[in-house]
Amino acid sequence: MSRFKDTGHLLRFAFLFVVAFAIFLVVRHFVVPKSFGEYGHYRGNAIGEIAARPVHFAGHAACETCHADVAAVKQGGKHTGVNCEACHGPLQKHVDAMTVDGAQPFTPPKLDTAVLCVRCHAASAAKPKGFPQVDADQHSGGLACETCHQPHSPAIQAGGAK
Amino acid sequence: MKIDRRHFLIMLPAAAVAWKYVQAGTPEASPNYKMSDHWWSMLIDIPKCIGCGNCVRACAAENDVPEGHFRTWVERYHVTDYDMVNPLVISPDGGKEGFPSVPEDAGKYFFVPKMCNHCADSPCTQVCPVGATFIAPDGVVLVDQTYCLGCAYCVQACPYGCRYIHPEKKVADKCTLCYHRITKGLTTACAENCPTGARQLCDLKNPNDPIHAFLKTHHVQVLKPQMATGAKVFYNELDGSVR
Numbered sequence: 001m002s003r004f005k006d007t008g009h010l011l012r013f014a015f016l017f018v019v020a021f022a023i024f025l026v027v028r029h030f031v032v033p034k035s036f037g038e039y040g041h042y043r044g045n046a047i048g049e050i051a052a053r054p055v056h057f058a059g060h061a062a063c064e065t066c067h068a069d070v071a072a073v074k075q076g077g078k079h080t081g082v083n084c085e086a087c088h089g090p091l092q093k094h095v096d097a098m099t100v101d102g103a104q105p106f107t108p109p110k111l112d113t114a115v116l117c118v119r120c121h122a123a124s125a126a127k128p129k130g131f132p133q134v135d136a137d138q139h140s141g142g143l144a145c146e147t148c149h150q151p152h153s154p155a156i157q158a159g160g161a162k
Numbered sequence: 163m164k165i166d167r168r169h170f171l172i173m174l175p176a177a178a179v180a181w182k183y184v185q186a187g188t189p190e191a192s193p194n195y196k197m198s199d200h201w202w203s204m205l206i207d208i209p210k211c212i213g214c215g216n217c218v219r220a221c222a223a224e225n226d227v228p229e230g231h232f233r234t235w236v237e238r239y240h241v242t243d244y245d246m247v248n249p250l251v252i253s254p255d256g257g258k259e260g261f262p263s264v265p266e267d268a269g270k271y272f273f274v275p276k277m278c279n280h281c282a283d284s285p286c287t288q289v290c291p292v293g294a295t296f297i298a299p300d301g302v303v304l305v306d307q308t309y310c311l312g313c314a315y316c317v318q319a320c321p322y323g324c325r326y327i328h329p330e331k332k333v334a335d336k337c338t339l340c341y342h343r344i345t346k347g348l349t350t351a352c353a354e355n356c357p358t359g360a361r362q363l364c365d366l367k368n369p370n371d372p373i374h375a376f377l378k379t380h381h382v383q384v385l386k387p388q389m390a391t392g393a394k395v396f397y398n399e400l401d402g403s404v405r
């Protein structure tokens with residue numbers, strides 16, 4: 001056993017190492033979030049937190065549950081594929097105001113066709129050729145778009161816009 | 163089926179390899195949404211884009227994107243005659259308020275909406291030193307903003323320039339593919355508000371998604387395929403001059 005004499009300093013060092021490692025494990029237990037590593041090298045709960053962020057655009061399906069009359073006008077028209085909030089803006093607050101008891105009332109903002117129509121339909125050679133484009137000043141002579149075109153179904157019908 | 167000890171031992175390594183995928187598919191964050199049932203992507207139909215900027219405004223409104231930063235933006239390419247290598251690209255305020263009008267017959271023009279490509283082998287998640295950014299089990303690249311240090315390694319790593327440091331939060335921020343919407347059955351804010359249907363959210367794990375037929379019958383590209391990022395934003399009829 002002569003090989004193992006004078007081992008005190010080694011054992012002390014080994015003991016310190018074990019203690020330090022134990023402290024590391026304890027600290028790690030408290031510092032690393034519980035869900036870390038649930039799916040991979042990240043905090044699993046982050047996925048749920050990101051999914052819980054508030055929605056601002058309610059989606060056209062929510063609009064159409066109440067505004068079926070407008071959906072019917074849009075049906076078959078040139079603007080069928082243009083979803084409600086593309087022009088009307090984010091209206092989840094409006095949906096909440098109408099469906100949740102005690103929610104703050106919310107009035108959707110008034111829209112300006114002079115801005116909205118031109119955003120898409122202003123003439124530019126950069127746009128796809130088949131897309132309907134007009135030079136707004138020449139086209140209407142200063143008249144508002146909705147004088148002739150009903151925005152929900154913009155093809156001009158006999159008798160003008162309703 | 164009868165498994166003897168010999169076969170059991172042969173299958174053991176295969177089971178060990180599969181185990182992490184088995185685990186990845188089990189617990190779910192929200193009650194009616196199963197992450198393992200989805201593999202999200204997006205289709206951008208270049209011939210349909212009119213450069214109205216609706217997607218950029220919608221994204222900013224939905225996600226409180228700070229002024230001057232963009233989770234999605236629109237670029238207008240102008241390929242002057244025969245010069246495919248040096249297209250003239252503009253994106254005034256990310257295309258938020260549309261683009262200046264162009265007179266007739268001035269060369270080839272088209273719009274390219276850009277956003278996070280939600281890469282399957284994303285360079286940005288690989289460089290994060292703290293595990294704050296990751297590919298979720300449904301294929302969406304996300305940032306855990308409570309864990310992010312703001313070191314901006316990921317901002318440098320993204321070959322598409324899709325990340326930025328949030329000026330107030332001082333952490334990395336990027337497109338979440340409207341994760342808070344798609345997990346509730348809604349589409350993304352940009353796709354919801356695109357008036358021409360140039361953007362479509364796609365689920366590659368859904369066999370009934372029209373994306374499968376579309377990818378088989380159209381000329382579809384991803385951006386920078388040479389980077390081997392596994393980009394999942396598919397561009398229909400993308401011009402060769404797009405970088």
